[in-house]
Amino acid sequence: MKSGKICFINTLPRAYQFFLKPQMERLNRRGFQLTFISSYDASLSSDFPKEYRYLVVPMKRGLDILHMPGLVRTYYRIFRKERFDLIQYSGPNAALYASLAGRMAQLPVRIYAQWGIRYVGYKGVARWTLKWVERLICRCSTIIEPDSHGNLDFSISEGLYPSDKGRVIWNGSACGVDFKKFDSAMKDEWRRACRISLGLPCEAFVLGFVGALRRDKGLNELLMATRSLEGAYPPQWLLLVGDKDLYATVDPGLRAWAEGSPRVIIVEPTPDVPKYLSAMDLFVFPSYREGFGSVVIEAEAMGLPVIVTDIPGPVDAMRPGITGLTVRARDWRELARAIHDLSMNPDRLRLMGVAAVSFVRKQFDQEELMRRFVADKERLLAGTDREGELCPPPE
Numbered sequence: 001m002k003s004g005k006i007c008f009i010n011t012l013p014r015a016y017q018f019f020l021k022p023q024m025e026r027l028n029r030r031g032f033q034l035t036f037i038s039s040y041d042a043s044l045s046s047d048f049p050k051e052y053r054y055l056v057v058p059m060k061r062g063l064d065i066l067h068m069p070g071l072v073r074t075y076y077r078i079f080r081k082e083r084f085d086l087i088q089y090s091g092p093n094a095a096l097y098a099s100l101a102g103r104m105a106q107l108p109v110r111i112y113a114q115w116g117i118r119y120v121g122y123k124g125v126a127r128w129t130l131k132w133v134e135r136l137i138c139r140c141s142t143i144i145e146p147d148s149h150g151n152l153d154f155s156i157s158e159g160l161y162p163s164d165k166g167r168v169i170w171n172g173s174a175c176g177v178d179f180k181k182f183d184s185a186m187k188d189e190w191r192r193a194c195r196i197s198l199g200l201p202c203e204a205f206v207l208g209f210v211g212a213l214r215r216d217k218g219l220n221e222l223l224m225a226t227r228s229l230e231g232a233y234p235p236q237w238l239l240l241v242g243d244k245d246l247y248a249t250v251d252p253g254l255r256a257w258a259e260g261s262p263r264v265i266i267v268e269p270t271p272d273v274p275k276y277l278s279a280m281d282l283f284v285f286p287s288y289r290e291g292f293g294s295v296v297i298e299a300e301a302m303g304l305p306v307i308v309t310d311i312p313g314p315v316d317a318m319r320p321g322i323t324g325l326t327v328r329a330r331d332w333r334e335l336a337r338a339i340h341d342l343s344m345n346p347d348r349l350r351l352m353g354v355a356a357v358s359f360v361r362k363q364f365d366q367e368e369l370m371r372r373f374v375a376d377k378e379r380l381l382a383g384t385d386r387e388g389e390l391c392p393p394p395e
Helices: 014-029 042-047 068-082 092-104 124-140 149-157 184-198 219-228 252-260 273-278 294-301 332-343 346-363 366-382
Strands: 005-010 033-038 053-056 086-090 109-112 205-210 236-241 264-267 282-285 306-309 324-327
Touching (some): 005 092, 014 033, 014 366, 042 053, 068 092, 086 092, 092 124, 109 124, 205 219, 205 273, 205 294, 219 252, 282 332, 294 306, 294 346, 306 332, 332 346
Parallel strands (some): 005 033, 005 086, 033 053, 205 236, 205 282, 236 264, 282 306
C-alpha cells in the first residue's frame, strides 16, 4: 500500500462530485491518503467519504484580491503542517492561493488542472489582470495539465508556460464519461418518461443546453437564436438545465422572453442529466470559453448531435461535420442557421447521433482516463513524470 499524501483544491465544493470523485476513489483504492479542500457545503460535509478528509477554507467565486494575503497564509499553514507530496488545484481563486502557498511551502509536486482559461472571455483591463493571474499560477506550478489539446496549444502560443511544462492526459476532459450512467441503451425509455413529465409533445423538436445559465456560456446567443426561430418548421422547444447563480448576467429582455415563453423550459441542476439529455434532439453549447466542455461528450454519449462554438475545449470534444457543427462564438445568427439546418435534416441528425456515441466511447471512456490519471500521479511522485501514457490529439 502507498502512503503518499495528495490534496485536491477547488473553490467550489461541487467540483468533487462533478469532476474529482472518480479519480479520488481510484487513488484511495491504491492506498493514497487523500484530502479535498474547498469552501463549505453542508451536503458534501455530511456525505463525504470517511476514507479521506474534507477541509473547509472559505473562498468566493471570482478573483478576490482583497482576501488574497490571508488566504495564501491559510493555505501555507495547512501545507506546512500536512506536507502533502502532491497538490492539484483548479479554478482561478483556489489555484492562485494554492499555487502561491504550495511554492512557498516547497511542496514537491504542484499540478495546475487548467480547466479553462478565464481571461479569454474578457477585454481590456479585466483581461490583462486575469492573464497576469494565469501566468502567475502557471509559474508557481511544477506541471500544468489542461483538459483539452486546444487549450494546451493556446496556452503555449500565449506564453503562459513553455511546451515542456504542460501536457494533456490521454484525449482530455476532467473525468471522461461514465457509460453506466450515460447509457444510450436507455435513451428511448428515458426520453418518453422525461417528455411526459415536462409536458413535451412526442413530435416536438427539442433544443437542449446543460450548464450554468449565464452570459459567458452563450445564453444570450442561444436565446436570441431560439427566439428568431419562432414560427419556423419544425416547431421547436428549448430545454435549459442548470443553475441560476449568475443568471442576472443574461440580457434582461431575453430572460423575460424565456420565462414567458411556453416553449422554453428551465430545470434546476439535477443528478438526472442523462434523462434530460434523452429528451433532447439537438444539444447546443455556445460558450465563450471552456477548459473542455464535459457536458458535450455526455450529450454525445446519449446519441445527441451537438452544436458548439469554435473555441479550444468544445471543439476537442466533438468532430465537426461528423458528430455536430461548430459556429463562431457570440454569433447568434450563425447559431440560428445551424440549428435550423440540422432540424430540417433528420437523416443527418440521426447519422451524427450514431457517430457521436461511437466517437465518445473510443476517446473518452472514464475507466481508461482514470487509469491514466492514477498512473500519471504515481509517475510524478516517483520523479518519472515525463514517461508513460500521454498521447497526441486524436485523429
